[in-house]
Amino acid sequence: MSDRVVCKPTPWFFLRAAAMIVMFGVFAVLFYKDGKSGYREANLSYFLSESFKKAAEEFTAKGASMSPEEWAAYASTQEVAVPENPELLPVGTEFPIMWPEMLHDHAAMAEKGVSNPKSYFDAYRQESGLAKSPPEQSYTQQKINEQWYVFWICLGLLAVAIFFLLRTLTRKMVVEGDTFQPAGGKAVPIKDLVRLDLRKWSSKGLAMAWANDGSGGERKIRIDGLTYGGFKAEDGEPAEKLMQALKSRFSGEIIEYETDEDESEEALPADASEARD
Template identity: 55%
Template sequence: MSERIVCKPTSWFLLRAVAMLLMFGVFAAMFYRDGSTGYREENLAYYLQSAFKKAREEFQAKKELSPAEWRAHAEAQTVPFPEDRSVVPVGTQVPMPWPPVLLDAERMKASLSEQESKLFDDYRGEQGVKKEAPEKPFDSRKILEQWVVFWICLTLFMGALFVLLRTVRRSIAVDGEALYPVDGGRVPFADLIRLDLRKWETKGLAFLWSKREGGERKIRIDGLTYGGFKKEQGEPAEALMRRVRENFRGEIIEFVSEDAEAARPASPES
């Protein structure tokens, strides 16, 4: 009996599958973060920064106010949040009064000689505001988009994980009597009736059909996924295909180039 040839999943397939898992996993995590908290935290920073800009403008316009009068004015102001409260973090105080630093006339006066954003940046660092303010706020539609893409990426991640787990447990094998496909079972060579090799040379794909009760069974041989074609490993997929062809007695479908067709001798005239 001929030695059994077993083609297991190749490192090429495993690396690609792991790369896809990492890619979809990272994307899913990023979109989940933005949809659940990230965009809302950026919105909070945006509206707080808007309050600081408004306070600076009003302080410049009301320089005649005394520190007490400025405090009274500032205490009556609130951070300009939108009506849709779903776009800011859960638990955000609405209405929110201006931060205490904006009530301090001396600090406001000193900030006029500094970079416009410095007062807010200092406040953001002291209060632990996690995100920088974006150029414009994100509305509820943008936040919903993050959730939609998250579910798409998660679905792709789960699909890639399923394919990986299913494939690593499989193999295709052949011995001196039969073929053992990746989806299980034993197919004697005598039951093989057709072999399609048109994609074997270019894509490492071949298809076999075997007889079975009630019709035919189609068998896929993917040499790039199972076995591979590395010469240092003995080209396992090619060795398996050679064994199949040595024992195959059915119809073979192969790709014939135009040059090969033209080189065929002409049929003798009858």
């Protein structure tokens, strides 16, 4: 066994960290876009679509009896009903918003606008370049504010994920001679270790150790084999190699789950155990 065993961050950790960074980054961008402009653009689309429904009702009620010129004159004076708060619509929206010119066309209204105002609006949306389809209900200021709240949360989580990635990049676990260097902590003489808990080592790659802190207390040390070293056979199981090196130099208490063999041996009478030996 080599005198020096080093466990650096594993590809598994980098993959998990990258996935979290991408996830929080994508969410932050999406919520930022919705908070800044997306919900406002959707609101504009909603109120414009409502004007197509209103125009269909108006045309059914009186437009059909009007001449094309009369209907065009009437429609050109109609405004899109919008909320009083201009911040619910995209920045730069000019008020008042008049009915789109498609609604001024008497023949088109009679043929398409009345029978299917939604489809007629979809044609207008494609022609005018409206990016957002209309929602079921318009978004309130509270809903827009919520997008900003979640954006800041995602941005904070993104910063945390990047922090842990950068911090882990600089860490490693090392057993060298009679010294153990835990990840992110100062080196400790292995003779100062008093207890080693291996109950989660085989299932989760996680162990805990306690060392004398020099002032009558104990220092708790985390040994994370999944993050540092790993257990891939093709890599030589670095984390397991480190643990074996640590155990070979350790003389304190080891806490492990009892195996079935250990339990069956304890259940045997003393003379039966001796006879088996």
